[in-house]
Amino acid sequence: MSAQQWILATIEQPPEWFIQAVKQHTPASNGLYAAQLLWQRGIKEKSQLSTFINYKAYQAASPFEFGQEMHLAIARLQKASDNRDKIAIWGDFDADGITSTAVLWDGLGEFFIPDIELSYYIPNRLKESHGLNHQGIDNLAKQGCKLIVTCDTGSTNIDEIIYAKQLGIDVIVTDHHTLPEERPPVTAIINPRYLPKEHQLFHLSGVAVAYKLVEALYQTLPHVPQHPLEDLLDLVAVGLIADLVQLSGDCRYLAQLGIQRLQADFQQPPTARRRPGVGRLLELCQKNGDRPTDISFGLGPRINAVSRIQGDASFCVELLTSRNAKRCNELAEVTELANTRRKSLQKDVQAQVAQKLAQLDLSTTSVIVLEDAQWPAGVLGLVAGQVAQETGRPTILLSTEGVEDKGDKEINKTPHSSLLTQHGLNAPLPLTALSTQNSALLLARGSARSVNSVDLYKLVKDQAHLLHRFGGHPFAAGLSLPIENIPLFTAAINQQLQQSLGGTTLTPTVQADLVVTVADLGKELFLELKLLEPCGMGNPVPKLLIQNCWFENGWHRNQQDWQGKKVQYIKTEFNIRDNSTRSGFPGIWWGHYKDELPIGRCDCIAELDYNTFKKRYEIRLIAVRPSENSALTTDNSPLILDLRNQEYTTLTDRDSALILEHCPTNWDDLRVWLRRCLTTTVDNQQQLAIAWSKPNHQPGKEIWRTLVGIAKYLSRTNQPVTRVQLLEKLGISDRTLFLGIKALKSCGFTVTREDRYLQITWNSSSVSVSNADAPIAQFLAAVSEEQFQQKYFAEVPLSTIVAMINSHFD
Incomplete structure (x- = not known):
């Protein structure tokens, strides 16, 4: 794994007038931190500041900024209303696509009769690709559909649009993904990519584009709708934030309004909520809808x-739009269980990927390409994103179970063809160097994620001659290719990136925005940083650098689902301390064990958050490393006092140090004691005095004979014994004693536990020498290894102890 590079953003001191302007919005603090962040993120004028913080000062763009395309779309919808045409909403299966479909279902449902004149279709992720397909169009034609309105998809489905037109179906595309070279033959296409990049609508996600279409219809036919347009804004916020688009311009404005609607609805009694399904989902993930993170870490x-997990996500539209609380509760719980299953699958695949990754030489690898026949398609993009962040390299994960494909027209009928992953990947291009007309292909399908500003879409597109289909954008891609092409594709894409880098080394990076102390953490700083919300691409959650700190009271556990069952997903909780305060501050570290927290002084990068469920402010740990000022970085460590093989009773202050008299047998034993040093006192770290002497060991066979003799005596006298008594008598560790008891059992002894005591009896008739050989040999080997380790720890230099402990957590 590449060493992680930490970067501290250039901190510019804003002018005093700007700091005072920000302070008006942060009455509980001086506003300096928020002012620094806003200034370095390009908010440098009073008018910018006003519209950024206060949505009421922002002037949203008209939906007719889309020009002639919007007018064409509204005209066709008016014609459909006059003719009572049947309309089908064609959505997508990710959060942006689902919320887009829900917005059109509710919005167009004000003008067309749901389930009679209006229907919707969501492709199956595990059986179909993103975008339109022939089979689905055939089914809609049979139902008498005359108009398809896409959302979050469709811009490049040229062949499918022509096919629909041949069947007498018009198509209105609402989308935000990559545009084709020429305008598709549609009735209308509403896509912000046609607008200039600086336009306030340019970064709209699929759900926001769908909302703009409904807004235009509301403005055109204002007397028809029975419900206010604003009722759709909570869905818009969910899709916008879940899709990770840049939250600037109208994106930020709509997200701000939507979060308010989301929170207001959740505060209603469950029976009075407009969206009981959303409310129940928030309850299940222990959120209340007032934070963007409630969407990005909860709903999305x-x-x-x-x-x-299931492929078919159609019921999610009902979950988001139905007013039937009982039905919504059922659907929300199915959704929650799917997410629980997703976590477990993701962790399993992540562990398998880590094993394969360990076999790679990252010094010669620019693009990571890994494959496996057993990997479930649905989580590959998530794991690829994690690997890319950890390694600093674009990552492509492929499932090679050998799906057959007999040509482009059948692509949507084959399992796992939907690996064109969730963020902008609805533009599969039928590019292949192999003929698919006369023979079936065995295809690998997968997901790719980028990092370090590497344009992943271009990398993949340049190898199109080796692929079957692909689609994506610079940060993410989905692809399929003949299994036999994988080695050539891997070599080619690595060579291509290496040449473009020109010798530059790819390194995983994490950037901090501000330097703070533990004393700074809490409500005041949280409210100050909250000015920047909602955060997203272009305006990330502020990352805080805390230096020369340490951790206390760390513990971890598996997560539990809403039914109380454990989920194979670890979270560590802790308190963080530094010299700025006597009190610890709570924090969490997702996906890590408590033993991964560094010992001694360290630096960390974290996000400040508010835990609604626990009603407390806490940090979310992002990255951690030993501090340059750590007490464990020099031989003359003030934390460790070396008193081995010498008299230590002359210590002037025995209370100032924890004394370890027993020689450890492994590094973990030593780390446990070091952790105790860090958590013993409030004001200072307590020293650890390592005070063991060079052990005088008995031969392993003598220890075995002693153990057998004790067992026979206890059996004959019917006396109990404690585990501690055995350990002291034999001079061995718990693990070795366990192997000794196992060996006793193979020799005919029965060992039972009653409270703290062990009861040992012997049945000589059950002894089998052949059965006992292997367990006795295991015990003797453990004794030998343990004695070797103790001899090592008796003589190892203190500098090695310090270096080994630090390297474990580096």
């Missing part, structure tokens, strides 16, 4: 999990 992953 749960909606996405359904298609990842």
Whole structure:
């Protein structure tokens, strides 16, 4: 694994007038931190500041900024209303696509009769690709559909649009993904990519584009709708934030309004909520809807999990739009269970990927390409994203179970063809160097994620001659290719990136925005940083650098689902301390064990958050490393006092140090004591005095004979014994004693536990020498290894102890 590079953003001191302007919005603090962040992120004028913080000062763009295309779309919808045409909404299976479909279902449902004139279709992630397909169009034609309105998809489905037109079906595309070279033959295409990059609508996600279409219809036919347009804004916020688009311009404005609607609805009694399904989902993920993170860490992953696990996510539209609380509760719980299953699958695949990754030489690898026949398609993009962040290299994960494909027209009928992953990957291009007309292909399908500003889409596109289909954008891609092409594709894409880098080394990086102390953490700083919300691409959650700190009271556990069952997903909780305060501050570290927390002084990068469920402010740990000022970085360590093989009773202050008299047998034993040093006192770290002497060991066979003799005596006298008594008598560790008891059992002894005591009896008639050989040999080997380790720890230099402990957590 590459060493992680930490970067501290250039901190510019804003002018005093700007700091005072920000302070008006942070009455509980001086506003300096928020002012520094806003200034370094390009907010440098009073008018910018006003519209950024206060949505009421922002002037949203008209939906007719889309020009002639919007007018064409509205005209066709008016014609459909006059003719009572049947309309089908064609959505997508990720959170942006699901919320887009829900917005059109509710919005167009004000003008067309749901389930009679209006229907919707969501492709199956595990059986179909993103975008339109022939089979689905055939089914809609049979139902008498005259108009398809896409959302979050469709811009490049040229062949499918022509096919629909041949069947007498018009198509209105609402989308935000990559545009084709020429305008598709549609009735209208509403896509912000046609606008200039600086336009306030340019970064709209699929759900926001769908909302703009409904807004235009509301403005055109204002007397028809029975419900206010603003009722759709909570869905818009969910899709916008879950899709990770840049939250600037109208994106930020709509997200701000939507979060308010989301929170207001959740505060209603469950029976009075407009969206009981959303409310129940928030309850299940222990959120209340007032934070963007409630969507990015709560609602978004749960909606996405359904298609990842089940393939068919159609019921999620009902979950988001139905007013039937009982039905919504049932659907929300199915969604929650899908997310639980997604976590377990993701962790399993992550562990398997880590094993394969360990076999790679990252010094000669620019693009990581890994394959496996057993990997489930739905979680490959998530794991690829994690690997890319950890290694600093674009990552492609492929499932090679050998799906057959007999040509482009059948692509949507084959399992796992939907690996064109969730963020902008609805533009599969039928590019292949192999003929698919006369023979079936065995295809590998997978997901790719990028990092370090590497344009992943271009990398993949340049190898199109080796691929079957692909689609994506610079940060993410989905692809399929003949299994036999994988080695050539891997070599070619690595060579291509290496040449473009020109010798530059790819390194995983994490950037901090501000330097703070533990004393700074809490409500005041949280409210100050909250000015920047909602955060997203272009305006990330502020990362805080805390230096020369340490951790206390660390513990970890598996997560539990809403039914109380354990999920194979670890979270560590802790308190963080530094010299700025006597009190610790709580924090969490997702996906890590408590033993991964460094010992001694360290530096960390974290995000400040508010835990609604526990009603407390806490940090979310992002990265951690030993501090340059750590007490464990020199031989003359103030934390460790070396008193081995000498008299230590002359210590002037025995209370100032923890004394370890027993020689350890492994590094973990030593780390446990070091952790005790860090958590013993409030004001200072307590020293650890390592005070063991060079052990005088008995031969292993003598220890075995002693153990057998004790067992026979206890059997004959019917006396109990404690584990501690055996350990002291034999001079061995718990693990070795366990192997000794196992060996006793193979020799005919029965060992039972009653409270703290062991009861040993012997049945000589059950002894089998052949059965006892292997367990006795295991015990003797453990004794030998333990004695070797103790001899090592008796003589190892203190500098080695310090270096080994630090390297374990580096």
